[in-house]
Amino acid sequence: MRCEQAQRLLSEAMDEPAAAAPVQAEAHAGACPRCAAFVQGARRIRRSVRFELAPAVPDLAPAIMERIAAGQADTGGLRSPAARLPAWVRRGAGSYSGRRAVAAGLAAGLVAGFVVTGGGLVGTRKNGTAALAAEIPQKLVRAAEAISGYRATFRILERNWAPSVPRRTFVARVAFRAPEGFRVEVSDTTTYPPGPWTHNDASLVTNGRSWRAAGPEPCPAGVPPPCPGSARVEQVVTGRPPFDQSSPMPTDVIVPMTVLAAADRVRVLGPDRVGSRPAVAVQMAYQDATPLFAYLTFLGSWRPLYPQDRVVVWLDRETWFPLRYEVFPAAGTERARWARQAGLPRESPDRPVFEAVARFVSTSVPSRRAFAVPRAGGVGVSTLDEGFEDLPVYVLETEGSPPRPPRPAWTAGLRLVRFGLLPATESRPYRESMQGYADGVAWLTVTQVTGWNERRAFGVGPFAQRVALPQGTQALYEPATSTDARRIALHTGRAEYLVAGNLPLADLARVAGSLPVHAVAEPQRWRVHRWSGGVVEDGLTVRQAVRRARFPVLLPDRLPTGYRAAAAETVRTPDVEGLTVVFRRPGAELDGVGLRLYQAAGQSLPPPSSADERLVGVRGATGRWSPQEHQLEWVEAGVYRSLAGPSFDLGGMLRVAGSLLPAGGAG
Amino acid sequence: MHEPEPHTVRLAQAGDLAAFEVLVRTCQADAWRYAYHLTRDRTTAEDVTQEAFVRAFRSLKTFRGQSKFASWLMRIVHNCAVDAQLRIRRDRVLAERAASGIREERAVAPATEDRVRLQEAVDRLPTKLREPFVLIEVLGYDYREAAAVLGVPVGTLKSRMHRARASLMGFLGTEEAADEV
Numbered sequence: 001m002r003c004e005q006a007q008r009l010l011s012e013a014m015d016e017p018a019a020a021a022p023v024q025a026e027a028h029a030g031a032c033p034r035c036a037a038f039v040q041g042a043r044r045i046r047r048s049v050r051f052e053l054a055p056a057v058p059d060l061a062p063a064i065m066e067r068i069a070a071g072q073a074d075t076g077g078l079r080s081p082a083a084r085l086p087a088w089v090r091r092g093a094g095s096y097s098g099r100r101a102v103a104a105g106l107a108a109g110l111v112a113g114f115v116v117t118g119g120g121l122v123g124t125r126k127n128g129t130a131a132l133a134a135e136i137p138q139k140l141v142r143a144a145e146a147i148s149g150y151r152a153t154f155r156i157l158e159r160n161w162a163p164s165v166p167r168r169t170f171v172a173r174v175a176f177r178a179p180e181g182f183r184v185e186v187s188d189t190t191t192y193p194p195g196p197w198t199h200n201d202a203s204l205v206t207n208g209r210s211w212r213a214a215g216p217e218p219c220p221a222g223v224p225p226p227c228p229g230s231a232r233v234e235q236v237v238t239g240r241p242p243f244d245q246s247s248p249m250p251t252d253v254i255v256p257m258t259v260l261a262a263a264d265r266v267r268v269l270g271p272d273r274v275g276s277r278p279a280v281a282v283q284m285a286y287q288d289a290t291p292l293f294a295y296l297t298f299l300g301s302w303r304p305l306y307p308q309d310r311v312v313v314w315l316d317r318e319t320w321f322p323l324r325y326e327v328f329p330a331a332g333t334e335r336a337r338w339a340r341q342a343g344l345p346r347e348s349p350d351r352p353v354f355e356a357v358a359r360f361v362s363t364s365v366p367s368r369r370a371f372a373v374p375r376a377g378g379v380g381v382s383t384l385d386e387g388f389e390d391l392p393v394y395v396l397e398t399e400g401s402p403p404r405p406p407r408p409a410w411t412a413g414l415r416l417v418r419f420g421l422l423p424a425t426e427s428r429p430y431r432e433s434m435q436g437y438a439d440g441v442a443w444l445t446v447t448q449v450t451g452w453n454e455r456r457a458f459g460v461g462p463f464a465q466r467v468a469l470p471q472g473t474q475a476l477y478e479p480a481t482s483t484d485a486r487r488i489a490l491h492t493g494r495a496e497y498l499v500a501g502n503l504p505l506a507d508l509a510r511v512a513g514s515l516p517v518h519a520v521a522e523p524q525r526w527r528v529h530r531w532s533g534g535v536v537e538d539g540l541t542v543r544q545a546v547r548r549a550r551f552p553v554l555l556p557d558r559l560p561t562g563y564r565a566a567a568a569e570t571v572r573t574p575d576v577e578g579l580t581v582v583f584r585r586p587g588a589e590l591d592g593v594g595l596r597l598y599q600a601a602g603q604s605l606p607p608p609s610s611a612d613e614r615l616v617g618v619r620g621a622t623g624r625w626s627p628q629e630h631q632l633e634w635v636e637a638g639v640y641r642s643l644a645g646p647s648f649d650l651g652g653m654l655r656v657a658g659s660l661l662p663a664g665g666a667g
Numbered sequence: 668m669h670e671p672e673p674h675t676v677r678l679a680q681a682g683d684l685a686a687f688e689v690l691v692r693t694c695q696a697d698a699w700r701y702a703y704h705l706t707r708d709r710t711t712a713e714d715v716t717q718e719a720f721v722r723a724f725r726s727l728k729t730f731r732g733q734s735k736f737a738s739w740l741m742r743i744v745h746n747c748a749v750d751a752q753l754r755i756r757r758d759r760v761l762a763e764r765a766a767s768g769i770r771e772e773r774a775v776a777p778a779t780e781d782r783v784r785l786q787e788a789v790d791r792l793p794t795k796l797r798e799p800f801v802l803i804e805v806l807g808y809d810y811r812e813a814a815a816v817l818g819v820p821v822g823t824l825k826s827r828m829h830r831a832r833a834s835l836m837g838f839l840g841t842e843e844a845a846d847e848v
Binding site: 007008011012015016037038041042045046048049057058059060061063064065067068275276277 | 682683684685687688691692695696699700709713716717720721724785789803804805809810825826828829832833835836839
């Protein structure tokens with residue numbers, strides 16, 4: 001046997017272990033040094049190759065799936081989902097009978113990533129399912145805490161932005177890296193007609209300490225698109241405090257912690273599917289869903305949506321990520337009237353005017369580089385240094401002098417991620433120390449304020465609700481708004497404290513109650529504000545305010561679901577004695593107002609302030625409805641009365657007005 | 668070789684994109700390694716791997732299960748790598764870089780001397796020998812699977828593997844290879 005033939009047979013035998021080398025080849029190798037060296041050399045190469053030729057392999061799955069998603073988005077477009085919706089969804093709230101349960105086994109576990117195919121909604125309404133809407137907030141928190149990273153691509157369709165641009169499309173790419181890395185890139189993929197249209201390309205990025213938003217300025221109020229001249233702007237914030245709400249990180253698009261914080265405003269429609277993903281469909285009014293849109297609307301021009309428009313959100317049953325959400329116009333003449341004034345065409349309640357679909361979602365953690373904030377520079381850049389000075393967190397964790405601000409004994413499992421100071425300045429003559437805690441997209445901050453010199457509680461407004469914390473501590477609470485987080489203020493003899501975050505109220509209250517401080521009610525003088533024209537007293541309970549009134553006060557016997565009295569205020573001038581009661585929903589009141597009932601003796605109906613105000617019948621009297629202000633006014637028994645609430649339309653307001661009873665008779 | 672579960676492949680073929688991602692995660696390492704050895708460049712290998720999976724996704728319904736899924740995929744990786752190399756050749760600048768031996772990964776990889784020498788030896792193999800060598804020695808394919816990927820008869824493959832081994836030993840020095848064991 002020749003060497004070459006023997007070596008080939010020996011080589012084959014290496015690759016097919018089941019087939020031994022022919023005896024002749026083995027014999028040849030035993031006697032031939034050259035072939036023996038070949039066998040030994042081949043074995044060494046094998047060992048070396050398998051142990052050494054294994055370079056680190058990159059994880060390409062997210063990029064691959066994103067390309068596939070983008071390819072689908074580019075070629076498939078958005079299917080019309082309205083036709084696929086089950087009839088019981090299309091019909092809307094009016095036809096829905098009772099709160100529906102959702103599928104059992106809503107696990108909070110996360111998947112590594114998935115692509116959501118377009119459309120594919122299957123109406124699988126089922127009875128007898130187990131998890132109730134009331135469970136949603138806690139499930140969301142568990143899901144939110146589990147997220148270290150997130151990447152998603154949303155395909156967006158907006159209808160009726162302008163008469164000559166009836167359909168706009170966008171691709172939004174969202175990335176998150178816990179605790180404060182957030183990035184969104186909005187690309188306008190609309191084909192515009194000839195003209196000076198401004199493409200709605202915008203971006204927002206933050207790494208926690210810095211923040212930057214860039215994009216076109218919104219059209220000025222009252223100026224219809226294309227509103228030529230809307231320049232691109234760039235806003236940069238440095239020295240950003242932890243989870244600063246004035247330079248927001250709109251993470252509700254990842255897990256809608258603000259939107260679904262309270263079950264009282266969410267109607268669970270039932271189990272469903274989005275593509276291949278099991279989902280839960282929930283419905284709410286647009287006014288309660290605005291944080292879901294904040295990742296788009298931070299800059300640029302977008303079509304207006306009516307507060308009572310219906311938003312249907314399909315949440316992934318495993319992760320609670322919104323997979324799809326659509327806005328359906330509300331029915332009724334009020335909405336039609338509003339649409340005409342806004343320059344919108346007739347819009348059917350069955351056809352969505354806004355759709356966002358997640359084409360790709362992954363929980364892979366993006367690189368830190370993805371959240372690098374570019375240096376500010378150039379014309380049109382507005383910069384703001386908020387002045388926060390980060391300190392190493394171990395400073396807070398180390399005992400010793402100087403004294404450290406107190407830490408809460410319970411933080412809902414969130415870990416300390418940032419600590420630092422906002423030194424006193426001329427315009428802010430008090431000093432703040434802030435602790436930031438986070439896990440996933442769940443976060444809270446604890447602020448200690450020293451040198452506070454104002455006669456009001458720090459961080460909350462005059463209608464903050466008085467609450468008793470678990471340990472019996474007195475505190476003031478305000479629900480989340482579109483610009484502020486839920487927050488609890490505590491007053492002590494030495495400092496003010498503010499606990500804020502996107503956790504549910506019960507968790508925030510427990511955190512605040514675990515602070516090792518002795519909180520007391522704020523001084524009486526903080527609640528009474530005198531000026532030359534009279535005196536205002538705020539921070540009152542409804543009972544206290546009614547007792548002070550010297551005219552017949554009315555209070556609602558029935559309130560819309562979830563609303564309850566938060567606080568009251570009285571005002572006295574030489575001519576007028578007034579009383580305001582604010583009703584709010586505890587989780588979030590995104591318009592910042594809720595429902596405000598004002599009554600005043602000695603005051604008459606003021607003259608109309610806008611052309612769209614109209615006369616309506618209220619409680620047997622002639623009143624006035626101001627759609628722009630969402631305010632109903634009338635005079636009854638010689639007392640001026642008004643109800644105002646941005647979330648209410650005329651019908652809702654008349655129902656509240658109709659339930660008013662003399663104080664003491666109201667239930 | 669990492670072969671996904673047939674059930675996962677069927678789900679992906681039926682349009683379940685979560686299942687397709689499982690296929691990606693199961694096979695991406697082998698796909699990238701193969702692409703890397705064919706293209707000799709990390710970045711190009713990433714591009715090739717991505718492109719291969721995108722092409723696989725588009726033609727998933729044509730996969731009839733007559734071979735292993737991984738083999739079918741490697742065939743696509745192979746084709747993508749060939750396409751990428753053709754593109755690179757057309758790009759004069761990149762060709763010049765390749766000719767001057769600039770390989771960015773070498774500078775950063777914590778490589779031992781042996782590893783560098785072995786890698787260089789594999790890189791010196793002609794493509795026809797390097798392809799079966801990587802499939803069989805690096806990725807653990809058998810002759811039948813590798814033949815399916817490369818589209819050549821098994822006998823040809825056996826011959827190429829023998830020639831590849833002989834060439835490598837020639838590059839590395841027979842004596843050195845022999846005195847180790």
